[in-house]
Amino acid sequence: MRKISLVAALCGCTAYLFAQSAAPVSVAPGTPTVSSPAPATPGPGRGRRTFPKLNYKVNADKTVTFDLKAPEATDVKLTGDFLKQAPTPAQMTKGADGVWSITIGPLHPALYTYTYVIDGVRDIDPTNPMIQTGERSTESMLEVQGESPALYDMTNVPHGSLHINWYQSKTINAPRRVWVYTPPGYEEGRSKYPVLYLLHGSGDMEDGWTKIGRANLILDNLIAQGKAKPMLIVMPYGRALEARTLGGSSMEQPADRDAFQNDLLSDVIPLVEKTYRVSAKADDRALAGLSMGGGQTYQIGLSHLDTFHSLGAFSAAVAPNPEEQYNSAFENASATNKKLKVFYISVGRDDRLCQPNQHMDELLTKAGIKHQFVTSEEGHVWRNWRDYLGKFAPMLFR
Numbered sequence: 001m002r003k004i005s006l007v008a009a010l011c012g013c014t015a016y017l018f019a020q021s022a023a024p025v026s027v028a029p030g031t032p033t034v035s036s037p038a039p040a041t042p043g044p045g046r047g048r049r050t051f052p053k054l055n056y057k058v059n060a061d062k063t064v065t066f067d068l069k070a071p072e073a074t075d076v077k078l079t080g081d082f083l084k085q086a087p088t089p090a091q092m093t094k095g096a097d098g099v100w101s102i103t104i105g106p107l108h109p110a111l112y113t114y115t116y117v118i119d120g121v122r123d124i125d126p127t128n129p130m131i132q133t134g135e136r137s138t139e140s141m142l143e144v145q146g147e148s149p150a151l152y153d154m155t156n157v158p159h160g161s162l163h164i165n166w167y168q169s170k171t172i173n174a175p176r177r178v179w180v181y182t183p184p185g186y187e188e189g190r191s192k193y194p195v196l197y198l199l200h201g202s203g204d205m206e207d208g209w210t211k212i213g214r215a216n217l218i219l220d221n222l223i224a225q226g227k228a229k230p231m232l233i234v235m236p237y238g239r240a241l242e243a244r245t246l247g248g249s250s251m252e253q254p255a256d257r258d259a260f261q262n263d264l265l266s267d268v269i270p271l272v273e274k275t276y277r278v279s280a281k282a283d284d285r286a287l288a289g290l291s292m293g294g295g296q297t298y299q300i301g302l303s304h305l306d307t308f309h310s311l312g313a314f315s316a317a318v319a320p321n322p323e324e325q326y327n328s329a330f331e332n333a334s335a336t337n338k339k340l341k342v343f344y345i346s347v348g349r350d351d352r353l354c355q356p357n358q359h360m361d362e363l364l365t366k367a368g369i370k371h372q373f374v375t376s377e378e379g380h381v382w383r384n385w386r387d388y389l390g391k392f393a394p395m396l397f398r
Contacts, residue, residue, distance in 0.1 A: 052127040063105035071098025080114035109146030113139040134203045152214040157224035158184035171263040174242035183230035194284035194397040199293025206237040288312030290385045302329040310342035314388040318356035333368040343371035350379035
């Protein structure tokens with residue numbers, strides 16, 4: 001196993017740092033190129049003196065203006081996860097100088113993703129190094145800031161560290177990696193810490209909760225505010241495959257439907273408990289995830305209540321027959337309630353998974369299983385999942 005320790009202060013801007021190595025976007029023959037401002041001629045040994053002007057501007061009224069120079073293009077649209085605030089795709093207008101423009105919003109303070117569609121070809125913003133990478137796609141990101149820093153923003157508080165651990169999974173028989181957040185003071189201390197195992201969604205990878213979700217900064221800020229207990233966060237790759245960053249092209253899942261569950265229980269948890277100063281008590285382990293990871297939380301967590309005593313399901317994919325799929329929890333509500341310290345379910349009211357989670361809430365209530373069910377604004381977006389983590393983490397390990 002090789003371990004790389006990254007200072008969280010650097011990783012707080014991981015979306016900026018990792019963007020430098022983004023994979024090139026394939027362009028079909030004949031597709032018009034997108035122009036970026038020409039770099040200034042650098043002096044000897046000085047590198048570039050100026051940076052390209054960003055193709056977007058957040059205005060004082062929280063509208064956002066996008067300007068993209070593509071003089072040879074015949075059609076340019078803007079897409080993004082602005083949802084009801086600014087429906088997309090939105091047609092951009094071409095000026096005499098070859099710059100395509102549009103102003104959208106106003107938008108609520110939050111992080112957003114967007115891309116351009118240039119003559120039918122989807123592309124990221126060529127001048128914006130803040131990107132959201134995933135298993136199958138890449139998007140540009142921007143922030144509309146509020147009057148005060150958000151919970152996911154870098155602030156002047158003590159910061160934890162991020163570690164990347166490579167391991168050979170015996171369960172999957174493939175090299176994989178897991179990201180681990182350690183809280184401020186971990187390296188200097190001797191005490192054992194509780195652990196939150198945090199799972200990503202189907203479009204993301206093991207780095208999604210830090211690069212996109214900023215889980216490390218959320219915990220830094222909560223801990224500094226005295227709202228959350230210091231804890232480790234362990235973020236594994238949620239598919240039973242070789243690490244995608246090694247270039248594996250196959251997305252074919254193994255025949256064993258429990259392969260990821262077995263990797264988590266038999267490979268990841270033992271690795272963490274061997275490598276880090278963590279408690280091995282079920283009271284000190286939590287499992288949570290978003291979308292696909294929320295479904296895995298239901299499936300794994302409710303069938304392993306001797307391993308995890310706190311669960312968080314964010315916009316979770318719910319099995320079509322929950323009472324059968326999670327029967328070990330449903331068949332004895334009294335025993336389930338004795339083990340579960342926290343069971344938090346949250347979903348956006350515009351989320352396509354809202355109704356299945358409402359049904360899950362009804363079944364749990366009928367069975368007498370204690371839980372908290374919360375709905376929020378908007379849909380299946382990272383804005384909600386950051387907020388859900390910010391509400392879930394303070395409940396843990398009390």
